[in-house]
Amino acid sequence: MVGDGHGTPxxxxxxxSLSLSQAFNSGNTVPSMELMALSIALSVERTVGxxxxxxxxxxxxxxxxxxxxxxxxxxxxxxxxxxxRRVISGTPASxxxxxxxxQFIASGNTTKTFLVGAEYAKLVxxxxxxxxxxxxxxxxxxxxxxxGGVAGTVLPGxxxxxxxxxxxxxxWITPTLLATAIVSALGPAHLNTSFTVAAVTSDMLPLSGxxxxxxxQPSNGSIFVSPSIRFENSNAFSLYHKDFVGGTQAxxxxxxxxxxxxxxxxxxxxxxxxxGSIITAAAAGLLMSGFTFGLGAVAGAAITAAAVLSxxxxxxxxxxxxxxxMIQAPDGNKYTMRNFLIPTGxxxxxxxxxxxxxxxxxxxxxxxxxxxTGIQGAVQKFDIGxxxxxxxxxxxxxxxxxxxxx
Numbered sequence: 001m002v003g004d005g006h007g008t009p010x011x012x013x014x015x016x017s018l019s020l021s022q023a024f025n026s027g028n029t030v031p032s033m034e035l036m037a038l039s040i041a042l043s044v045e046r047t048v049g050x051x052x053x054x055x056x057x058x059x060x061x062x063x064x065x066x067x068x069x070x071x072x073x074x075x076x077x078x079x080x081x082x083x084x085r086r087v088i089s090g091t092p093a094s095x096x097x098x099x100x101x102x103q104f105i106a107s108g109n110t111t112k113t114f115l116v117g118a119e120y121a122k123l124v125x126x127x128x129x130x131x132x133x134x135x136x137x138x139x140x141x142x143x144x145x146x147x148g149g150v151a152g153t154v155l156p157g158x159x160x161x162x163x164x165x166x167x168x169x170x171x172w173i174t175p176t177l178l179a180t181a182i183v184s185a186l187g188p189a190h191l192n193t194s195f196t197v198a199a200v201t202s203d204m205l206p207l208s209g210x211x212x213x214x215x216x217q218p219s220n221g222s223i224f225v226s227p228s229i230r231f232e233n234s235n236a237f238s239l240y241h242k243d244f245v246g247g248t249q250a251x252x253x254x255x256x257x258x259x260x261x262x263x264x265x266x267x268x269x270x271x272x273x274x275x276g277s278i279i280t281a282a283a284a285g286l287l288m289s290g291f292t293f294g295l296g297a298v299a300g301a302a303i304t305a306a307a308v309l310s311x312x313x314x315x316x317x318x319x320x321x322x323x324x325x326m327i328q329a330p331d332g333n334k335y336t337m338r339n340f341l342i343p344t345g346x347x348x349x350x351x352x353x354x355x356x357x358x359x360x361x362x363x364x365x366x367x368x369x370x371x372x373t374g375i376q377g378a379v380q381k382f383d384i385g386x387x388x389x390x391x392x393x394x395x396x397x398x399x400x401x402x403x404x405x406x
Contacts, residue, residue, distance in 0.1 A: 009034035010074060012265075012397075013318040013366045013374065015275045030246055030366045032320070033265065035397070037076040040321065042340070045069045070342060072319065072375070072399040078262055079392045081255035090220030092196075093132065093247030094365075095229055097182065098240040100175035100202050100211035114205055115239075117172045120164040121147050125233025129186070130225045130244070131193055132217045138225050141193055143185045145233070152177040160190035175202075175211040182213050194218030203370050204240070207347070215244075222247040242369060262384055262393050269382055272315045274405045319399055320374040322362040327355050337362035342375050342401050377401040 011032040047069070050062030100114045123145040130138050144161045151165025151173040162181045164173045173181070179199040184190065186197045196216040202208050217223070223244040231238035256264075324335040339362050343353045351357045358372075366374045381398040 010037050010040075010076075010322070011035070011320040011366075011374075012316055012379075013320065014268075015315045015317050030317075031248075032366070033261075035074065035076055035395075036079065037074050039075045041071075041073040043071045043073070045071075070401045071380075072321075072377075072401065074321075074397045074399065075395070076397075077392050077394050078258040080257045088248070088251050090250035091246060091248050092217040092220050093223045093244035094214065094216045095129075095244040096215060096242055097179075097213045097229065098202050098204065098211055099178040099182070099213065100205045100208040101240040103238045103240050114208055115175065118166065120173050120178065121166055122235040122237035123164055123231070123233060123239070125231065125235075126159075127182075128230045128232065129195075129215070130223060130228040131195065132219055132221060132223050132244075132247070134219075134221075138223070141186070141191050141195075143182065143191075152181050154181050154184045154190065156190055160185040176209050179211045179213050186215070217244060217247060220247065221249050246365070258391060258393050262395075265382065266384060268314050268316070269379060274315050274378070275317075316379045317368050317405075318366050318374045318376045320362065320366060325355060325358065328358060339364070339374050341371060343371060344403055345371070371403070375399075375401050376403055376405075378405055 012035055014031045014033070045068065046064070047067040048062055048064045050060050052058055052060050102115060102119075124147050125145055127143040127145065129141045129143075131141050132138055142159045144159050145164055146161055147164050147166045148168070149163040149165065150169065151163060151171050153163040155161040155163070162173075162178070162185055164178070165171050176199070183197045183199050186193060186195050195218060196214075198214050199210040200212050200214050202211045205211070226243060228243045229241050321340045322337045323340060325338040326335060328338055329336040338355070338358045339360070341358060360372050364373050368376050377400050379397060380400045381396075383396045385394040
C-alpha cells in the first residue's frame with residue numbers, strides 16, 4: 001500500500017554538529033540517528049489534585065491546572081548495516097527572524113505578547129547576516145534601519161535601508177510589513193545574495209500572520225561564525241531570531257555494525273550537555289577565569305579553547321516517531337506518514353492538537369522551536385542488552401518530552 005509507514009525507523013535528533021552529520025545523518029538538516037523500534041509506549045499522567053470535603057456527603061473537589069507529565073518508552077534492536085557505502089546529499093543551513101516579537105520577550109522576561117508602534121524605533125542601526133561562501137570563508141550582508149519616512153520603504157544602495165516610519169507621518173511599521181521589507185532587502189534587487197528567503201507564519205504568535213522571515217543559505221554546509229545574525233543598535237535591541245543551524249556537506253557514509261551503533265549512542269550519552277546549558281556556560285566561565293589546574297596560562301588557554309569547542313552539537317534534542325495517517329492521506333492512498341506530536345503552548349485549538357491538522361510530512365526537517373515537526377525533549381535512560389554469539393543488540397530508551405531545556 002502506497003504511503004504505508006511500516007518499517008520506517010524512528011529518528012533521534014541531535015543538536016547541530018558537523019561530525020554527527022557525517023557520521024549518521026539520514027537526510028534531515030538536523031543530525032539524526034535511525035532507531036529500529038519493536039515497541040513504543042506513550043504515557044501521559046495528568047496532575048489532578050482531589051480530596052473529599054466535609055459536610056458535602058462525601059463529594060470530592062479538585063483542581064486541574066493543566067499539568068501533564070509525558071513519558072515515551074521505546075524498545076528495539078541495533079543490527080548490522082546490510083548495505084555498502086552510501087552517499088548522503090548535502091544540505092544548507094537555515095535561520096529565522098520573527099518580526100512580531102523581541103528576543104527579550106521570547107526569553108520569557110515580560111508578559112507582552114508582540115511588538116507595536118514606536119518599539120520598532122529601537123531597531124534603528126544595523127542587521128548583519130553571515131552568508132556562507134565556503135568551508136573557511138564567509139561574508140557579512142548588512143541591512144540598515146532608519147526612521148522618519150514611509151514605513152516599510154526599502155531604499156537601494158551598497159547597504160539597503162529599511163524605514164520603520166514614525167514621525168513626522170506618525171505611522172510605524174507593522175510586523176508583517178517589516179518581514180516583507182527584510183525579504184525584499186535580502187533579495188536580488190538589493191543585496192544581490194542567493195539566500196532563499198520567505199515570510200511565513202510565526203510559530204510563537206500564529207495570529208500575527210506572516211511575520212517570520214525564513215532564511216536558507218545558498219550553499220551546503222555548516223556555518224562556523226557565531227553569532228551569524230547580529231543586531232547592532234544603541235538600544236541593545238534585537239528581534240527574536242535563531243542563528244543558522246544544520247547544514248551538511250555531501251558525504252559518503254561507511255556501513256556500521258550493531259556494535260558500532262551502540263558505541264555511538266552509548267558514548268554520546270555518557271558526556272553531553274544541552275546547547276547553551278547552564279552547566280556548559282559555568283564550565284567555560286570557570287576556565288576563562290583562569291582556573292588552569294596549575295598548568296599555566298598557555299596550557300589553561302588551550303584547555304579553555306578545547307572545552308569551548310567540544311561542547312558543540314551532540315546533545316539529543318528530539319524525536320520523530322512516524323505513524324500511518326488515514327485522515328491526511330491523499331486521494332487514492334490509504335495511508336500517509338505523519339509524526340506523533342505534543343502540541344503544547346497557549347491558544348491551541350482542539351483541531352491543532354489532533355490528527356486533523358497534523359499536516360507536516362514525517363520527513364519534515366526537525367526544528368526544536370516548532371512542535372509541529374517532532375517531539376522536543378531529552379533522553380532520561382538508555383538500557384542496552386546483548387546475548388553472546390548474536391549480531392544484534394537490544395535497547396530500551398526512556399525519553400522525556402521537554403519544550404525548554406537548560
